[in-house]
Amino acid sequence: MAKFETEVNISVPAADSGKQNNRTVGELVVNIRQDGTRVLNSNVVTDADLKYKFDEIAKFDRKQAIILRADTRTDYGDLFKVLDLCHKAGLYHVSFASRESDAGSPP
Numbered sequence: 198m199a200k201f202e203t204e205v206n207i208s209v210p211a212a213d214s215g216k217q218n219n220r221t222v223g224e225l226v227v228n229i230r231q232d233g234t235r236v237l238n239s240n241v242v243t244d245a246d247l248k249y250k251f252d253e254i255a256k257f258d259r260k261q262a263i264i265l266r267a268d269t270r271t272d273y274g275d276l277f278k279v280l281d282l283c284h285k286a287g288l289y290h291v292s293f294a295s296r297e298s299d300a301g302s303p304p
Contacts (some may be wrong), residue, residue, distance in 0.1 A: 207228055214257055226266055227264070227265055230271065262292070
């Protein structure tokens with residue numbers, strides 16, 4: 198996922214199971230910067246904006262894929278605020294972007 202959203206300047210965490218997946222049509226990627234700023238479709242959005250977007254999506258497709266892409270230095274609370282908005286809208290197909298860990302380095 199990280200290679201598709203490089204314009205946002207986010208360094209996602211590494212994981213042994215992290216890999217570059219093929220993007221699926223209709224995936225919604227929410228970027229969460231180090232300072233907690235949320236970015237959707239290259240636009241900075243508020244939690245109210247995200248709530249509205251998630252509520253609208255849920256009206257049509259509760260199986261919408263949501264990818265949360267947070268910087269390694271993003272506060273845990275900022276990530277969970279967005280996850281909670283997904284939950285409140287009834288969107289449960291949420292995943293977290295990661296990158297493949299470098300050989301020999303801890304994830």
